[in-house]
Amino acid sequence: MAATHETVEQVRALAEQKYKYGFTTDIDAETAPKGLNEDIIRFISAKKEEPEWLLQWRLRAFEAWKTMQEPHWPKLDYGPIDYQDAYYYAAPKLKNKPKSLDEVDPELLRTYEKLGIPLKEQAILAGVEGTEGQAPAIAVDAVFDSVSVATTYKAKLEEMGIIFCAISEAVHKCPELVQKYLGSVVPYTDNFFATLNSAAFTDGSFVYIPKGVRCPMELSTYFRINQANTGQFERTLIIADEGSYVSYLEGCTAPQRDENQLHAAVVELVALDNATIKYSTVQNWYPGDANGVGGIYNFVTKRGACRGVNSKISWTQVETGSAITWKYPSCILQGDNSVGEFYSVAITNNRQQADTGTKMIHIGKNTRSTIVSKGISAGRAQQTYRGLVKILPRAEGARNHTQCDSLLIGDQCGAHTVPYIESRNRSARVEHEATTAKISEDQLFYCRQRGLSEEDAVSLIVNGFCKEVLKELPMEFAVEAQKLVGISLEGSVG
């Protein structure tokens, strides 16, 4: 029971804590004027010194976006968003690559400190040269508002031929790869938010793993929205060449503000023959306060293409933040024998709303997919699992298993399940199961009887409920995720 005890301890330690990443960093920032138009796009593109093809691609996306309508099919209730009232570009004014820790803007340093990133790493994060190569654990690309602040362990990775850098840098470093794959999984006309992102994306991470290379460390991106009224539109592109392997982590936080902030990201994954990509997210954007004031609007398009035979893409997500979450990490299983996985824990409390799920498109033979979704709804939150499993006629022997469980805490919240299952191949086997339940009195009584407070007991039970998904997370994230589960549900009982 050691692990259990640990969980309870963690929850207790954090019991008084609300959203601990809710601070703002008072830092000089350079912003573009509010609103989105061709000039802003040209400005962003010029800032990044982008080649002409990319500017044209952005402009085409912008043209398409103007003709598109915001989707209203999700089970989400929010006021109209004024897309012209946000800043589309904000960057901390970094001096030219500081040489030592003393030269780095102390505000930026404090931010990293508060975000809980270790000091040694911090030096690297702020762009200080000379500290790389010490005790490598995770290579981090930190995105602060619209720009990538720093990427760590670049040199070490480069030795192996791995490219891990900001996407704005990749455009210069390996333009042929970016041009070949950007928009190849999520085309710029894909959907309203992806198209907006295509027009206005500012930064994000780029990863290329060469043939046969197993990436020796976890790659990670840390997204931070700091500026008020700023939309964050990052774009991530990961390419795993034949026989390679990479595990990628994504974390996000934002300051506590009364206004809603917009986050519309696009993530594209490409796995070639025998390649594996593991993508984990702990999304902890500011969720708004108990009355639903403020919080991030999180509209994210994430999609992976298993292009090659025996390739595999695995999505794991822990969604605890954001006022609104609209997110469906998907897999297109093109290669024969390719595998798609989706493990999700989504927790909504207070007035949070989440409409999340996945799509598994089976195209190749013997493609397999697994979906495990655990939704926990508390307070006055509304949560929906929305998923699609599609078996195309050529997908001989395809296999899917879906398990969606919802847990309701309190009688003011809602939990909904909307799976779509379309099968056009008889040899395919598709199974979907969904259950909804509450924490049973027996479980609670058992815990209370052993001296746990009600809140600790709930946290313990919920952690057990999510275990199937949490165990899929890399170690670094698993602990944080467990804590988050406890904190997110705070105040939901009693």
Added chain:
Amino acid sequence: MATTHSTPTGDTAAARPYLDQIDRLKGELPGAALSRVRELRRDGRERFAALGVPTVRQEAWKYTSLRPLEKVAFEPATAAAAAGTHIDVLPTVRPAGQTGPRLVFVNGRLRADLSSTDGLPDGVVLTGLADALSSHADFVGERLGRLANADEHPLVALNTAVLADGPVLHIPRGVVLDDPIELVFVSAAADGRATVFHPRTLIVADPLSKAVVIEHHVGPGGAPTFANHTAEVFVGEGATLRHYKVQREQTDAFHVSHAAATVCRDACYDNFILTSGARLSRNEVHAVLDGTGASCHVSGAYLVTGEQHCDTTTLIDHARPYGTSREVYKGAIDERARAVFQGKIIVRPGAQKTDGHQLNRALLLSDTAEIDSKPELEIYADDVKCSHGATAGELDDEALFYLRSRGIPKEEARGLLIASFLAEAIDEIPEEPVRDAFAAIATGWLAARRGGAR
């Protein structure tokens, strides 16, 4: 929420021919003297004109396209044609030689000459709506249009705009009907003309009553028919109503049906639909559990082949606490047929202790068959147990091998396995004669299938 924004509307241009028909029929409809009925029809027409014919751009019709309807110029059914249609054999679940209460409708109009209400206890009303609009004007006037929502459902609106005839059944308080009531609907295209009609069913089971109703839908074929049924079913406190339906129309028929039921306190509503007919069919069942401890069983089996398209859409609305619902649907889909299952369970705020269960399993028997399944849960109460399951696949190879290794020929073994697969749904029917009759229909379908191409 989606409701605050405009959802895509239907095809209002495609609604035009039907609106013209409504305007032409207006003068001939029975019950025009009743203001409530006039209002219903007027509102129905208005709503249908506004909603249009559903299209696949609308979520509720995502998987079922009514485009094929547009290619046929349907004429409204006439009373004369209905009266003149010759009927050889009427389907029944009764043993040969036995008779019982029965209403026969040809193209939605009552054929009194083929119907019988002998032996019904006093107080039970079983008649056609056209008749009831004069003989029981207040009774039907009060209830028509209360459950079937013409505001949201365009085809219900269309039905309401021209409601004229169909079965009316009223079982008074405490009356238990031992004999099942059979309702036979014949779709007949007179003189080879494509025909459309809109039968309206009203069933009222008063508190503590009990009855079994069996609907047979058949058609001799020859030319396309389009039957647009709407049924309203009131199940009073403590009443039990078992409502079974078998639809075996010809493969040039279109069959759309919307049954709206409200189930009061401690009452029980059973619905089972066996579908093997029609080129395009959609059975929509909406049951509202509107009293504490109400329960419903909404199940069915669909057997489709050729180019058939069969849509099953259910909505179980748990509005009160302690309700139970159970759904078991099984389907066998062969050749190029396509089946659709959309099942939704809503648990309203406060409907605590709800127990809802839903299962849809589909068997794909050919390389070109398709199943689209959308089981949905929408839950606003925490102390509930709700689950759904959906599967799609082919016959189990190992089971097949087991049978074949015991000397059973392949096709026969497959037939056995399909029959046992379907039995899981058919076994949900508690009434033995109905269960046997439905199982026999399924067996017949399998035999015909085997006798075909394979």
